[in-house]
Amino acid sequence: MSELKPGELRAWRAFLDAQASVMRQLEADLLAADGMTLAEFDVLIQLWFAAGVRLRMTELSERVRLTPSGITRLVDRLARTGLVRRGRCASDRRGTWAILTSAGRQRVDKVRPIHLRSVRRHFASRLSADQLQALTCALERLAPAVPLRVSSAI
Amino acid sequence: MSELKPGELRAWRAFLDAQASVMRQLEADLLAADGMTLAEFDVLIQLWFAAGVRLRMTELSERVRLTPSGITRLVDRLARTGLVRRGRCASDRRGTWAILTSAGRQRVDKVRPIHLRSVRRHFASRLSADQLQALTCALERLAPAVPLRVSSAI
DNA sequence: CAACAGTCTTTGCTTGCGCAACCTTCGTAA
DNA sequence: TTACGAAGGTTGCGCAAGCAAAGACTGTTG
Numbered sequence: 001m002s003e004l005k006p007g008e009l010r011a012w013r014a015f016l017d018a019q020a021s022v023m024r025q026l027e028a029d030l031l032a033a034d035g036m037t038l039a040e041f042d043v044l045i046q047l048w049f050a051a052g053v054r055l056r057m058t059e060l061s062e063r064v065r066l067t068p069s070g071i072t073r074l075v076d077r078l079a080r081t082g083l084v085r086r087g088r089c090a091s092d093r094r095g096t097w098a099i100l101t102s103a104g105r106q107r108v109d110k111v112r113p114i115h116l117r118s119v120r121r122h123f124a125s126r127l128s129a130d131q132l133q134a135l136t137c138a139l140e141r142l143a144p145a146v147p148l149r150v151s152s153a154i
Numbered sequence: 155m156s157e158l159k160p161g162e163l164r165a166w167r168a169f170l171d172a173q174a175s176v177m178r179q180l181e182a183d184l185l186a187a188d189g190m191t192l193a194e195f196d197v198l199i200q201l202w203f204a205a206g207v208r209l210r211m212t213e214l215s216e217r218v219r220l221t222p223s224g225i226t227r228l229v230d231r232l233a234r235t236g237l238v239r240r241g242r243c244a245s246d247r248r249g250t251w252a253i254l255t256s257a258g259r260q261r262v263d264k265v266r267p268i269h270l271r272s273v274r275r276h277f278a279s280r281l282s283a284d285q286l287q288a289l290t291c292a293l294e295r296l297a298p299a300v301p302l303r304v305s306s307a308i
Numbered sequence: 309c310a311a312c313a314g315t316c317t318t319t320g321c322t323t324g325c326g327c328a329a330c331c332t333t334c335g336t337a338a
Numbered sequence: 339t340t341a342c343g344a345a346g347g348t349t350g351c352g353c354a355a356g357c358a359a360a361g362a363c364t365g366t367t368g
Contacts, residue, residue: 002267008278011286014293015277019173020219021297039324057347065174070325072348077324094333094346113156123169124162126295132165134288139168141280143175193354211317224355226318231354248316248363315364323356334345 022122029118034111039064041111043074044083047100048108054087054099083107176276183272188265193218195265197228198237201254202262208253210243225252237261 004012027038046063047053055063061071075098078084083104089095100108127135158166181192200217201207209217215225229252232238237258243249254262281289 002270004270004273004278007283007286007290008274011281011290011293012273012277014290014297015176016219017297018293019177022169023173037324058345065170067326068347069327069349073324076348089346092334092346096347116156116158119158119166120162123166123296124158127165127292129161131288131292131295132161134285135292136161136165136168138281138285138289138292139165139172141285142277143168143171191354212315221356222317223319223357227354230318243316246316246364250317309368311366311368313364313366316362317360318362319358319360321357321359323354325353325355327351328349329351330347330349332346332348334343336342336344338339338341 025122026115026118029122030111030115033114036107036111039066039074040078041115043071043078043098044100044104044108045112045115047084047098048105052099053105054097056089057096057098060098078104179276180269180272183276184265184269187268190261190265193220193228194232195269197225197232197252198254198258198262199266199269201238201252202259206253207259208241208251211250211252214252232258 023038030036030038030041042064043060046060047055057071057075058068060075061068064071064074066074075084075086079086083101085099085101087097087099089097124132177192184190184192184195196218197214200214201209211225211229212222214229215222218225218228220228229238229240233240237255239253239255241251241253243251278286
Protein backbone atom coordinates (compact mmCIF):
# COMPACT_ATOMS: atom_id res chain seq x y z
CA MET A 1 0.00 0.00 0.00
CA SER A 2 1.34 3.30 -1.03
CA GLU A 3 -1.32 5.87 -0.28
CA LEU A 4 -2.30 7.34 3.02
CA LYS A 5 -5.75 6.51 4.23
CA PRO A 6 -8.15 9.46 4.14
CA GLY A 7 -8.11 9.75 7.90
CA GLU A 8 -4.35 9.76 7.97
CA LEU A 9 -4.22 12.35 5.28
CA ARG A 10 -6.65 14.57 7.06
CA ALA A 11 -4.71 14.29 10.29
CA TRP A 12 -1.53 15.12 8.50
CA ARG A 13 -3.02 18.21 6.94
CA ALA A 14 -4.40 19.30 10.26
CA PHE A 15 -1.00 18.82 11.81
CA LEU A 16 0.71 21.03 9.25
CA ASP A 17 -1.97 23.67 9.30
CA ALA A 18 -2.22 23.89 13.05
CA GLN A 19 1.48 24.20 13.37
CA ALA A 20 1.84 27.00 10.85
CA SER A 21 -1.18 28.86 12.06
CA VAL A 22 -0.50 28.73 15.78
CA MET A 23 3.18 29.50 15.54
CA ARG A 24 2.63 32.44 13.26
CA GLN A 25 0.10 33.95 15.58
CA LEU A 26 2.25 33.53 18.64
CA GLU A 27 5.18 35.05 16.86
CA ALA A 28 3.07 37.95 15.70
CA ASP A 29 1.55 38.59 19.13
CA LEU A 30 4.91 38.61 20.82
CA LEU A 31 6.47 40.79 18.20
CA ALA A 32 3.64 43.28 18.30
CA ALA A 33 3.50 43.49 22.07
CA ASP A 34 7.17 43.54 22.83
CA GLY A 35 9.31 43.35 19.72
CA MET A 36 10.62 40.02 20.86
CA THR A 37 11.06 36.88 18.85
CA LEU A 38 9.62 33.58 19.96
CA ALA A 39 13.07 32.03 19.89
CA GLU A 40 14.48 34.80 22.02
CA PHE A 41 11.69 34.49 24.49
CA ASP A 42 12.15 30.76 24.60
CA VAL A 43 15.78 31.15 25.60
CA LEU A 44 14.87 33.63 28.29
CA ILE A 45 12.16 31.46 29.73
CA GLN A 46 14.30 28.35 29.70
CA LEU A 47 16.94 30.16 31.69
CA TRP A 48 14.31 31.65 33.96
CA PHE A 49 13.12 28.18 34.90
CA ALA A 50 16.57 26.69 35.23
CA ALA A 51 18.38 26.29 38.52
CA GLY A 52 20.65 29.28 38.96
CA VAL A 53 18.97 30.93 36.00
CA ARG A 54 21.68 29.38 33.88
CA LEU A 55 22.08 26.61 31.37
CA ARG A 56 24.92 25.15 29.39
CA MET A 57 24.82 26.06 25.73
CA THR A 58 24.23 22.52 24.58
CA GLU A 59 21.44 21.95 27.02
CA LEU A 60 19.90 25.21 25.97
CA SER A 61 20.11 24.32 22.31
CA GLU A 62 18.19 21.12 22.94
CA ARG A 63 15.48 22.81 24.93
CA VAL A 64 15.01 25.54 22.41
CA ARG A 65 15.30 23.11 19.52
CA LEU A 66 18.04 24.89 17.71
CA THR A 67 21.38 23.65 16.49
CA PRO A 68 24.47 24.60 18.48
CA SER A 69 25.42 27.26 16.01
CA GLY A 70 21.93 28.66 16.12
CA ILE A 71 22.07 28.94 19.88
CA THR A 72 25.47 30.56 19.83
CA ARG A 73 24.16 33.31 17.64
CA LEU A 74 20.92 33.71 19.52
CA VAL A 75 22.74 34.05 22.83
CA ASP A 76 25.08 36.52 21.14
CA ARG A 77 22.13 38.71 20.31
CA LEU A 78 20.60 38.45 23.75
CA ALA A 79 23.96 39.24 25.30
CA ARG A 80 24.30 42.28 23.11
CA THR A 81 21.05 43.61 24.51
CA GLY A 82 22.05 42.70 28.04
CA LEU A 83 19.37 40.13 28.76
CA VAL A 84 21.79 37.22 28.98
CA ARG A 85 25.45 36.93 29.73
CA ARG A 86 27.96 34.15 29.30
CA GLY A 87 29.92 32.59 32.08
CA ARG A 88 32.86 30.25 32.02
CA CYS A 89 32.13 26.82 33.35
CA ALA A 90 34.40 25.77 36.18
CA SER A 91 33.89 22.03 36.07
CA ASP A 92 34.41 21.72 32.33
CA ARG A 93 36.50 24.31 30.66
CA ARG A 94 35.07 23.59 27.28
CA GLY A 95 31.67 24.61 28.54
CA THR A 96 29.88 27.92 28.66
CA TRP A 97 26.96 29.00 30.77
CA ALA A 98 24.23 31.15 29.40
CA ILE A 99 23.03 33.18 32.36
CA LEU A 100 19.91 35.28 32.66
CA THR A 101 20.76 38.78 33.85
CA SER A 102 18.51 40.76 36.14
CA ALA A 103 17.48 42.83 33.16
CA GLY A 104 16.58 39.55 31.51
CA ARG A 105 14.54 38.52 34.52
CA GLN A 106 12.63 41.76 34.47
CA ARG A 107 11.98 41.32 30.81
CA VAL A 108 10.58 37.85 31.39
CA ASP A 109 8.33 39.20 34.11
CA LYS A 110 6.98 41.70 31.66
CA VAL A 111 6.62 39.49 28.62
CA ARG A 112 5.48 36.25 30.10
CA PRO A 113 1.92 37.35 30.76
CA ILE A 114 1.65 38.45 27.19
CA HIS A 115 2.86 35.15 25.95
CA LEU A 116 0.68 33.20 28.32
CA ARG A 117 -2.33 35.02 27.08
CA SER A 118 -1.32 34.29 23.54
CA VAL A 119 -0.86 30.59 24.17
CA ARG A 120 -4.20 30.46 25.85
CA ARG A 121 -5.90 32.32 23.09
CA HIS A 122 -4.47 30.42 20.17
CA PHE A 123 -4.08 27.04 21.75
CA ALA A 124 -5.33 26.06 25.17
CA SER A 125 -8.65 27.83 25.20
CA ARG A 126 -9.66 26.30 21.92
CA LEU A 127 -9.61 22.81 23.32
CA SER A 128 -11.74 21.06 25.87
CA ALA A 129 -10.07 19.20 28.71
CA ASP A 130 -10.68 15.92 26.93
CA GLN A 131 -9.29 17.18 23.70
CA LEU A 132 -6.25 18.53 25.43
CA GLN A 133 -5.66 15.20 27.00
CA ALA A 134 -6.10 13.29 23.77
CA LEU A 135 -3.93 15.72 21.90
CA THR A 136 -1.14 15.37 24.40
CA CYS A 137 -1.31 11.64 24.30
CA ALA A 138 -1.09 11.57 20.54
CA LEU A 139 1.59 14.19 20.15
CA GLU A 140 3.82 12.62 22.72
CA ARG A 141 4.07 9.58 20.53
CA LEU A 142 5.48 11.69 17.76
CA ALA A 143 8.41 13.19 19.59
CA PRO A 144 10.97 11.12 21.39
CA ALA A 145 10.69 12.11 25.03
CA VAL A 146 13.39 14.48 26.12
CA PRO A 147 14.01 14.21 29.83
CA LEU A 148 13.68 17.11 32.17
CA ARG A 149 12.39 19.70 29.83
CA VAL A 150 10.69 22.31 31.88
CA SER A 151 8.90 23.90 29.06
CA SER A 152 9.32 25.57 25.91
CA ALA A 153 7.78 28.80 25.90
CA ILE A 154 5.34 28.75 28.62
CA MET B 155 -5.48 33.44 36.48
CA SER B 156 -2.20 33.85 34.80
CA GLU B 157 -0.58 30.46 34.69
CA LEU B 158 -1.33 27.58 32.41
CA LYS B 159 -2.77 24.51 34.03
CA PRO B 160 -0.37 21.57 34.11
CA GLY B 161 -2.34 19.72 31.49
CA GLU B 162 -2.32 22.71 29.21
CA LEU B 163 1.36 23.17 29.69
CA ARG B 164 2.08 19.58 28.90
CA ALA B 165 -0.03 19.73 25.79
CA TRP B 166 1.75 22.84 24.70
CA ARG B 167 5.14 21.28 25.14
CA ALA B 168 4.04 18.21 23.27
CA PHE B 169 2.79 20.38 20.47
CA LEU B 170 6.10 22.17 20.11
CA ASP B 171 8.16 19.05 20.41
CA ALA B 172 6.14 16.99 17.99
CA GLN B 173 6.25 19.73 15.47
CA ALA B 174 9.99 20.22 15.59
CA SER B 175 10.75 16.54 15.69
CA VAL B 176 8.47 15.39 12.91
CA MET B 177 9.27 18.21 10.55
CA ARG B 178 12.98 17.80 10.98
CA GLN B 179 12.81 14.12 10.23
CA LEU B 180 10.68 14.58 7.15
CA GLU B 181 13.00 17.24 5.90
CA ALA B 182 16.01 15.04 6.51
CA ASP B 183 14.46 11.99 4.85
CA LEU B 184 13.51 13.90 1.75
CA LEU B 185 16.85 15.61 1.52
CA ALA B 186 18.76 12.38 1.94
CA ALA B 187 16.69 10.42 -0.55
CA ASP B 188 16.35 13.01 -3.24
CA GLY B 189 18.06 16.27 -2.37
CA MET B 190 14.73 17.99 -2.30
CA THR B 191 13.39 20.41 0.25
CA LEU B 192 10.06 19.91 1.93
CA ALA B 193 8.89 23.28 0.67
CA GLU B 194 9.90 22.43 -2.87
CA PHE B 195 8.13 19.15 -2.70
CA ASP B 196 5.07 20.81 -1.28
CA VAL B 197 4.85 23.13 -4.25
CA LEU B 198 5.22 20.26 -6.66
CA ILE B 199 2.59 18.19 -4.97
CA GLN B 200 0.14 21.05 -4.74
CA LEU B 201 0.45 21.61 -8.45
CA TRP B 202 0.25 17.91 -9.11
CA PHE B 203 -3.12 17.76 -7.38
CA ALA B 204 -4.44 20.94 -8.91
CA ALA B 205 -6.72 21.02 -11.93
CA GLY B 206 -4.53 21.57 -14.98
CA VAL B 207 -1.45 20.99 -12.83
CA ARG B 208 -1.41 24.73 -12.32
CA LEU B 209 -2.15 27.22 -9.58
CA ARG B 210 -2.08 30.96 -9.24
CA MET B 211 0.82 32.24 -7.22
CA THR B 212 -1.36 33.58 -4.45
CA GLU B 213 -3.31 30.38 -4.14
CA LEU B 214 -0.08 28.44 -4.10
CA SER B 215 1.39 30.62 -1.40
CA GLU B 216 -1.59 29.93 0.82
CA ARG B 217 -1.45 26.21 0.31
CA VAL B 218 2.25 26.03 0.96
CA ARG B 219 2.00 28.47 3.82
CA LEU B 220 4.55 30.90 2.55
CA THR B 221 4.33 34.62 1.97
CA PRO B 222 3.95 35.83 -1.60
CA SER B 223 7.57 36.80 -1.78
CA GLY B 224 8.58 33.42 -0.49
CA ILE B 225 6.58 31.68 -3.16
CA THR B 226 7.94 33.88 -5.90
CA ARG B 227 11.44 32.85 -4.99
CA LEU B 228 10.61 29.21 -4.50
CA VAL B 229 8.94 29.02 -7.89
CA ASP B 230 11.97 30.80 -9.31
CA ARG B 231 14.17 28.01 -8.08
CA LEU B 232 11.89 25.27 -9.32
CA ALA B 233 11.66 26.99 -12.69
CA ARG B 234 15.41 27.19 -12.89
CA THR B 235 15.59 23.42 -12.55
CA GLY B 236 12.77 22.94 -15.02
CA LEU B 237 10.23 21.35 -12.69
CA VAL B 238 7.81 24.25 -12.87
CA ARG B 239 7.19 26.97 -15.38
CA ARG B 240 5.28 30.21 -15.24
CA GLY B 241 2.38 31.09 -17.48
CA ARG B 242 0.60 34.35 -18.02
CA CYS B 243 -2.98 34.37 -16.84
CA ALA B 244 -5.47 35.30 -19.53
CA SER B 245 -8.41 36.28 -17.38
CA ASP B 246 -6.42 38.55 -15.09
CA ARG B 247 -3.32 40.03 -16.48
CA ARG B 248 -1.87 40.73 -13.09
CA GLY B 249 -1.86 37.03 -12.39
CA THR B 250 0.67 34.31 -12.98
CA TRP B 251 0.23 30.58 -13.18
CA ALA B 252 2.73 28.22 -11.70
CA ILE B 253 2.56 25.15 -13.91
CA LEU B 254 4.03 21.74 -13.27
CA THR B 255 6.14 20.61 -16.21
CA SER B 256 6.34 17.02 -17.33
CA ALA B 257 9.75 16.81 -15.74
CA GLY B 258 8.09 18.02 -12.59
CA ARG B 259 5.44 15.35 -12.88
CA GLN B 260 8.05 12.67 -13.25
CA ARG B 261 9.87 14.00 -10.26
CA VAL B 262 6.72 13.84 -8.18
CA ASP B 263 6.15 10.26 -9.27
CA LYS B 264 9.59 9.41 -8.06
CA VAL B 265 9.62 11.33 -4.81
CA ARG B 266 6.10 10.88 -3.57
CA PRO B 267 6.56 7.30 -2.45
CA ILE B 268 9.58 8.35 -0.46
CA HIS B 269 7.67 11.09 1.21
CA LEU B 270 4.65 8.92 1.86
CA ARG B 271 6.81 6.39 3.58
CA SER B 272 8.34 9.13 5.65
CA VAL B 273 4.98 10.53 6.71
CA ARG B 274 3.85 7.09 7.63
CA ARG B 275 6.97 6.34 9.56
CA HIS B 276 7.17 9.52 11.55
CA PHE B 277 3.53 10.31 11.87
CA ALA B 278 0.70 8.05 10.81
CA SER B 279 2.06 4.72 11.92
CA ARG B 280 2.75 6.00 15.40
CA LEU B 281 -0.89 6.61 16.09
CA SER B 282 -3.83 4.31 16.49
CA ALA B 283 -6.98 4.98 14.54
CA ASP B 284 -8.59 6.49 17.59
CA GLN B 285 -5.65 8.69 18.31
CA LEU B 286 -5.55 9.84 14.74
CA GLN B 287 -9.17 10.75 14.94
CA ALA B 288 -8.81 12.61 18.22
CA LEU B 289 -5.72 14.37 17.03
CA THR B 290 -7.43 15.58 13.90
CA CYS B 291 -10.39 16.82 15.81
CA ALA B 292 -8.22 18.79 18.20
CA LEU B 293 -5.83 20.19 15.63
CA GLU B 294 -8.60 21.35 13.37
CA ARG B 295 -9.76 23.66 16.08
CA LEU B 296 -6.39 25.34 16.10
CA ALA B 297 -6.22 26.33 12.46
CA PRO B 298 -8.93 28.30 10.77
CA ALA B 299 -10.28 26.04 8.07
CA VAL B 300 -9.01 26.91 4.66
CA PRO B 301 -11.42 25.82 1.99
CA LEU B 302 -10.46 23.42 -0.73
CA ARG B 303 -7.01 22.55 0.35
CA VAL B 304 -6.16 19.28 -1.25
CA SER B 305 -3.24 18.58 0.92
CA SER B 306 -0.01 19.77 1.88
CA ALA B 307 2.55 17.37 1.25
CA ILE B 308 0.91 14.15 0.94
C1' DC C 309 -14.63 58.33 -18.04
C1' DA C 310 -11.43 59.49 -14.67
C1' DA C 311 -9.81 58.59 -10.11
C1' DC C 312 -8.72 55.53 -6.70
C1' DA C 313 -8.53 51.91 -3.57
C1' DG C 314 -7.51 47.24 -3.58
C1' DT C 315 -5.21 42.91 -5.62
C1' DC C 316 -1.37 40.20 -7.71
C1' DT C 317 3.31 39.61 -8.14
C1' DT C 318 7.96 40.81 -7.91
C1' DT C 319 12.28 43.00 -6.00
C1' DG C 320 15.66 45.04 -2.40
C1' DC C 321 16.95 44.40 1.89
C1' DT C 322 17.75 42.11 6.18
C1' DT C 323 17.96 38.43 9.23
C1' DG C 324 18.02 34.02 11.29
C1' DC C 325 19.43 29.47 10.85
C1' DG C 326 21.69 25.11 9.35
C1' DC C 327 25.94 22.70 7.77
C1' DA C 328 30.62 21.86 7.92
C1' DA C 329 35.00 22.99 9.56
C1' DC C 330 37.70 24.41 13.40
C1' DC C 331 39.71 24.92 18.11
C1' DT C 332 39.81 23.66 22.77
C1' DT C 333 39.24 20.51 26.35
C1' DC C 334 38.06 16.04 28.30
C1' DG C 335 38.66 11.22 29.33
C1' DT C 336 40.22 6.85 28.18
C1' DA C 337 43.47 3.54 26.64
C1' DA C 338 48.05 2.20 25.32
C1' DT D 339 52.80 9.98 29.90
C1' DT D 340 51.35 10.47 25.36
C1' DA D 341 47.92 9.69 21.95
C1' DC D 342 43.55 9.93 20.32
C1' DG D 343 38.65 9.95 19.68
C1' DA D 344 34.72 12.41 21.34
C1' DA D 345 32.27 16.48 23.20
C1' DG D 346 31.45 21.60 23.78
C1' DG D 347 31.34 25.73 21.53
C1' DT D 348 32.26 29.16 17.89
C1' DT D 349 32.91 30.71 13.12
C1' DG D 350 32.57 31.13 7.80
C1' DC D 351 29.45 30.49 4.51
C1' DG D 352 25.26 30.03 1.99
C1' DC D 353 20.45 30.18 1.62
C1' DA D 354 15.64 30.58 2.41
C1' DA D 355 12.11 33.49 3.89
C1' DG D 356 9.82 37.70 5.80
C1' DC D 357 8.86 42.79 5.43
C1' DA D 358 8.14 46.72 2.94
C1' DA D 359 7.86 49.12 -1.25
C1' DA D 360 7.17 49.25 -6.11
C1' DG D 361 4.88 48.15 -10.55
C1' DA D 362 1.13 46.39 -13.12
C1' DC D 363 -3.50 45.73 -13.44
C1' DT D 364 -8.51 45.45 -11.80
C1' DG D 365 -13.14 47.09 -10.96
C1' DT D 366 -15.81 50.26 -8.48
C1' DT D 367 -17.44 54.84 -7.36
C1' DG D 368 -18.00 59.59 -8.10
